[in-house]
Amino acid sequence: MLKIAVPKGVLFEPSLKLLQNCGYSIPSDFGRKLLIEDSKQELSLIIVRPFDMPLYVEEGVVDLAFVGKDVIEETSMACFELMDLGYGLCRLSVAVPKYSPYRSVEDFHPFIKIGSKYQNLAEKYFMQKGMQVRIFPLGGSVEISPIVGLSDAIIDLVSTGNTLKANNLEEIETILFSTSRLVANDANYRLKRKEINSFITKINGGIL
């Protein structure tokens, strides 16, 4: 049986749908369970928080996982990145309040304050630009930080842009585009190669 980690949040529904499209009979109603099996007991799905994914994959607790490219890059997740699954398209962007004097990243003054859940990617981004900034790592509700004066700008995931709009924020630069990826644990990818390869073939069929 293959063990697969599925992330909570926006990638959860499309990930389950993909598995169902590929012929796996995943129950639609499983209440608050965090461990689900398909009816033929070919897959065991573990539902975890996106940023906990690296741990589950790297420690080999699961063989495979559906995970956003943003999480892979932010955590430098050590795994096989096997497929771009296409769904969950969003972008990691720099955004500022509408009334902000900064209209581009190049306008930022030294030691400008940035609020973000993506501390590593934010640091890397500004380092590549040769800019010194202060990054405040936040766990969530990042959009509020410039409104209340904690930060001057934010780096966060943007999908439709509605949350930014609702909080009077504007995107000024995109750092990376992210979609859902199928990843595998380094050792399990080898040790369960036959099972994993036939799973990939099924997934390919499901995407097409």
Added chain:
Amino acid sequence: MIKSPSGSMDMIPEEVFCRSTIENKIKAFWEKNGFVRVSTPIIEHWDKLQVALGDNLVDKTIRFIDRFGEVSVLSPDLTVSIARMVSARKKNGPFPLKYFYLGDVFRVTSEQSEIRQCGVEIIGADKKSIADVELAVLIFMTLRELGINNIYLEIGNFEILRELLKLEILDDYRQSLIDALLKKDWVSLNAIANKVSDSKISEFIKNLPKLTGTPEEVFSNINLIPDFLIPGMKNLENISKEIKNAGVKHYINLALVNEISYYTGFIFQVFVTGSSKSIGGGGRYDDLYSLFNFKCPSSGFGINVDKIYELLKASYFKTINTDVLLCFNDGIPLHWIWTMAASYRDQGIIVEIDLKSRNFDEAIEFSKNKKAQRMVYILKLESSGISGWIFDTHNESKERMTFC
């Protein structure tokens, strides 16, 4: 409670015993295979090592300024240290040298900074492919010797990728290709391949992740390999055949790379059930010794002892206990205690001398806690010698004794 520094670990006697048992088995097996042990210092010169290691490993090193103002490093890799040592002290052979090592390397990683490693080096072998086969077979058999059965040995030829990356048409993509291979990011690899103008090369890069599997699966796909890479492929096929002839099941992976940059040709890794990462690997590094002004082909492998320990600790665990615990009443002349302990030890019996004043009942309790097989309690000195009790902790029985 003060824990050991982050990334390091303490080991209590039971743990040391378990790890030593594993290490002793490995040592004995390698000695049987004609390898002899060498040892290099924990501190190394930074300048030469830096060139040999490659960017990824360089970032993980622990460096400092020594008392002469030179940059030194806590040895992050024992192969390079052995290359320095051989270039300095064993330039005249006789070759091939077959060495093994067992020691700690230091790398800053999320898991651990102090890593117990053992490995072998074959230095100066003319018959390179035989040395390659010997290494792959030896790593497999070493794990077997330890009682590990489900072993996934994966081999590749780094020369194929090196030749590929020399192509002028890949000038703009070289670094991103290396990054994608190191990160095993097949999505990026595919995206890069789409930008390559030469269709055969582009297809080959796209197919690299698929050129993995049993020797039959991979070598039957030789039509996917561009002509200029066929010699490297044939070389790998010959090595694979010999490994198979030695009775060792293995797999091929043409996209196999290592974060250490000194590899030049044959390369391999091992995975075992129960460990989420590779537990060992190695390959050929024919250019490494030239860094130390000594041209000499060499190859070897390393095994992460900590990972093996994690895997086998349950089966190798043993409670550490002593055979005889020697307790004595106050006032007994010490030379009697030493003499008595020596007479036991001469018979190959492990004796521990108690260093605390205890009455007989307290000594019984202590010997039970220590899990000693027997407790000898010396009671008093008599004209004929010393008298006392022997307590058997297993049966909880006691009998009188005299010792002359």
